[in-house]
């Protein structure tokens with residue numbers, strides 16, 4: 253590859269991921285083709301935002317062209333549609349970087365998965381953020397002419413591609429600062445040469461853009477001499493001929509009554525690069541100790557990188573209407589990283605930098621206020637639109653759960669937003685802790701839960717048997733984060749959370765006196781058996797005892813009160829973490845025919861073998877792998893053979 257510092261014309265290949273996107277865009281995006289305009293206007297608006305920010309401290313960047321805006325031009329004769337801005341612009345290196353590569357990690361995997369899907373729709377592709385490349389939905393060739401603010405006129409750059417494998421870049425003279433994207437429209441996209449159509453699209457998608465979008469006034473010819481004007485680079489401030497065709501006001505500064513749902517939705521799509529409308533939003537103007545406008549959105553879909561460290565998170569920060577930065581992470585806690593939106597503060601200095609945001613009192617105040625707002629918004633959604641809330645929960649619930657550990661101040665609020673699958677719910681996580689408590693019997697004083705790798709495994713865990721029999725509801729926890737959740741959420745509304753697979757299960761509150769007595773009696777009765785089994789198993793178990801949990805299975809393993817459960821041990825092991833050795837407790841079901849039979853075999857030679865098989869089975873049922881599965885199979889088969897021999 254040639255050196256980027258050259259001024260020569262170079263031909264370069266697109267990064268593989270870009271090639272894939274272009275392929276998807278040109279071959280799969282048949283619906284909503286018009287969104288290319290929104291994407292390009294959105295990019296122009298971002299470029300203007302950046303220039304305005306730069307010009308706050310360095311007005312020289314405005315050159316002789318201080319009126320910021322976007323101009324859309326139509327050239328019917330040559331089938332050209334041009335979107336021109338006088339924003340920040342790009343230099344040669346940046347244009348190669350920004351319009352030829354994608355830096356986001358995980359893109360490759362995501363694209364590969366998407367390409368393999370049969371029925372991809374534009375929404376799926378859109379979720380990824382088609383952005384600039386959407387120009388190729390309607391164009392068979394795109395040229396981008398740009399000059400970065402502050403660079404001399406002879407350091408403009410022209411980028412040209414037909415959207416296949418490569419593009420060219422060349423250094424050019426460009427009079428005006430900023431970027432023009434010139435679309436050579438495909439035959440079937442000629443409808444976009446109609447000014448009326450374009451104006452409608454601007455209203456539909458870009459009304460909220462806070463910069464003016466100018467178009468030639470109807471019946472006025474765009475240019476006397478096309479060729480000449482191209483060379484000269486038109487000036488943008490040609491107010492006689494051009495009219496503003498959008499509302500050109502920052503949406504968050506307008507009163508709520510003046511904004512339609514459609515406009516909120518379009519604004520969301522502009523800032524989030526999401527195709528789908530948001531699930532909910534909250535728009536607030538705050539005066540008092542802190543003065544700010546906030547507009548916060550809950551997306552409907554999860555971004556593909558929700559669990560990746562470098563996911564773009566945080567809010568867009570404006571200070572007194574001037575854009576300061578994207579993804580201001582300090583404005584929201586990690587567990588709300590799915591929230592999109594804007595904060596426009598009157599209290600910060602315009603020259604605030606990312607570093608200055610740290611340990612900044614105003615930012616701290618904004619962060620706790622926005623956190624509250626989001627939690628309130630979710631609370632309202634849960635109350636007024638439970639269906640939508642369930643949808644939110646299935647998409648982002650596991651992320652919100654992190655908040656219980658992360659945000660001590662709002663722990664109770666977050667806890668009330670949690671939803672669980674339980675033994676009494678359908679296979680859906682839609683039971684709140686408040687619902688659970690409301691359904692508890694008079695004698696129950698704890699919130700019972702079981703953790704496992706999957707909800708199905710949790711639902712089938714042997715420890716649940718007695719709870720089923722007694723009709724006691726149990727939460728089924730199977731998200732990775734759940735083990736940490738229960739560590740940090742020890743109680744809710746005065747009821748403590750209790751694992752059903754830990755400790756000596758104290759169901760006294762649920763039992764009557766007779767049950768209690770009966771259990772004590774059974775324990776004494778089976779003491780010789782439990783002692784013999786413990787002797788047979790040795791150090792493999794901490795204890796062997798008679799169970800109160802089982803009705804159908806012969807045995808199960810449980811963890812001691814202060815030990816880690818099998819599920820969390822597996823998680824830690826998978827994460828490569830060393831953990832303290834903790835042995836399980838084996839519990840036997842005294843009513844099970846196998847245990848009754850075993851009781852008669854206390855003194856026999858096979859007791860050790862049977863005990864080992866019981867333990868291995870219980871470990872398997874708990875969802876843990878056996879240390880030596882082959883040994884288990886051999887042992888079982890040999891006992892089986894003996895049995896067959898006896899009956900033959």
Ligand code: ADP
Pocket residue numbers: 295296299337339340341342350351381382383384385431525
């Ligand atoms: P995104 O906007 O999601 O970053 P795009 O593919 O739309 O993705 O654009 C890639 C990058 O190209 C932008 O982030 C920006 O840096 C640059 N870019 C695109 N359009 C313009 C423009 N009109 N002016 C300046 N830079 C632009």
